[in-house]
Amino acid sequence: MPYIGPSETVQESARRTRRLYGRSTSVRPVSAESLGVTAESAAELDTLLASVTLVDPPPSFAIRAMARVEQSRRRMRALRIIRIGLALVVLAAGLAAGTGMLVTALRSADPQIVNGLARILSQLAAIPGAVLLAIRVIVRTLPGHPTALLAAWAAVAILVGGLWIKALAAAQPDGLRIRQRA
Amino acid sequence: MASVDDERLWVLRAQQGDQEAFANLVEAYQRPVYSLAYRMLGNPSDAEDAAQEVFVRAFTHMESYDATRKFSSWILSIASHYCIDRLRRGHGRQVSLDDMEPDRWLPDTAPAPESEAMDRDREEQIRRLLALLPEQHRLVIILRYWHDLSYEEIAQVTSTTESAVKSRLHRAxxxxxxxxxxxxxxxxxxxxEDQVLAERNRSHALYRAI
Structure with a gap:
């Protein structure tokens, strides 16, 4: 519900209260009573409160408020990046320290295990090199084989089509909502 | 004035991080939020700072807004809690009108922040009366008379019961x-001074008569 300022209700209520106080003061036994708050001042307060309006913000307030929202968003994003960075550094340091401790423990237990691990690691490190070599061979042989070229073309077409469908699906709910509203 | 559908759409988009949609909400609610802050804190500069902070908090916590509630109640609730916290921390100071030059009394002079119908004497009287009240009582009066909220809505905004609202309103x-x-x-x-002056006038009159 959009915001609506003070309505008839409060003013009507103030009018009724004033009428009521007016009546009560006209009755002699009631007006003679010593009350902490006189009917007159209560009625005056009602009139005062019913007459007030909302205060307008200074010019360009909304622009300044949005600038502050943007500033706060940027600060929060920067803080998040710092937090993730710190977490990664701590994780990497922990892993390095853990690995070092493990290697030291293994070396003291059985030096052969360490040698075996070193061999496995060097073989793992050689995998990307082998993959790159394979890619280079395929790229060199592709122009010579029309079937392979066709297969590559089909793969690219499928990839682009898939991305296009995904983009359309992501945009659809908003579009539908706008159409429904229209 | 924005329609209910417009507002719902802005809220939905703002919840997804759309700043343009949130700007529409700021535009629509700047007056009630600023007004509440101004009445609670009693001076324009604190009111502006507080109102801006309220919008920052609203944007940051948009995902926690329950769409079954009125957005106005939700944002006024943030504003109310923030102003009370600020007053308790001592940031919001009640500035006496005597301490201010007349042209500094209103934010940015033109246009006047208050309705043209409201004269300064009445404004001063209201500010002084509100300043007499404890924060919670002041808040209840502001929400009831300036924002026209029902007892139930005030109870929701101030996180209290309806009977507590009625009692605070009565006491205030x-x-x-x-x-x-x-x-x-x-x-x-x-x-x-008037008595002294009257006495002097009476003496003068008596002297002349003699």
């Missing part, structure tokens, strides 16, 4: 009416 009205009555009595009494 009583305190304000007493202050008004005291003002009237003080106004009815002749001022000390």
């Amino acid at each position: 009205r009583e305190a304000m009416a007493e202050a008004l009555a005291a003002d009237r009595e003080a106004a009815a009494l002749p001022r000390a």
Whole structure:
């Protein structure tokens, strides 16, 4: 519900209260009573409160408020990046320290295990090199084989089509909502 | 004035991080939020700072907004809690009108922040009366008379019960009416300087007569 300022209700209520106080003061036994708050001042307060309006913000307030929202968003994003960075550094340091401790423990237990691990690691490190070599061979042989070229073309077409469908699906709910509203 | 559908759409988009949609909400609610802050804190510069902070908090916590509630109640609730916290921390100071130059009294001079119909005497009277009240009582009066909220809505906004709202409202009205009555009595009494002046005039008149 959009915001609506003070309505008839409060003013009507103030009018009724004033009428009521007016009546009560006209009755002699009631007006003679010593009350902490006189009917007159209560009625005056009602009139005062019913007459007030909302205060307008200074010019360009909304622009300044949005600038502050943007500033706060940027600060929060920067803080998040710092937090993730710190977490990664701590994780990497922990892993390095853990690995070092493990290697030291293994070396003291059985030096052969360490040698075996070193061999496995060097073989793992050689995998990307082998993959790159394979890619280079395929790229060199592709122009010579029309079937392979066709297969590559089909793969690219499928990839682009898939991305296009995904983009359309992501945009659809908003579009539908706008159409429904229209 | 934005329609209910527009507002719902802005809220939905703002919840997904759309800043443009949130800007529409700021535009629509700047007056009630600023007004509440101004009445609670009592001066324009604190009110502007507080109102901006309220919008920052609203944007940051948009995902926690429950769409079954009125957005106005939700944002006024943030504003109310923030202003009370600020007053308790001592950031919001009640500035006496006597301490301010007349042209600094209103934010940015033109256009006047208050309705043209409201004269400065009445404004001063309201500010003084509100300043007499404890924060929670002041808040209830502001929400009831400036924002026209029902007892139930005030209870929701202030996180309290309806009976507590009624009780606070009654006490606040009583305190304000007493202050008004005291003002009237003080106004009815002749001022000390006036008495001295009247005495001097009487003496002069007597001297001339002799």
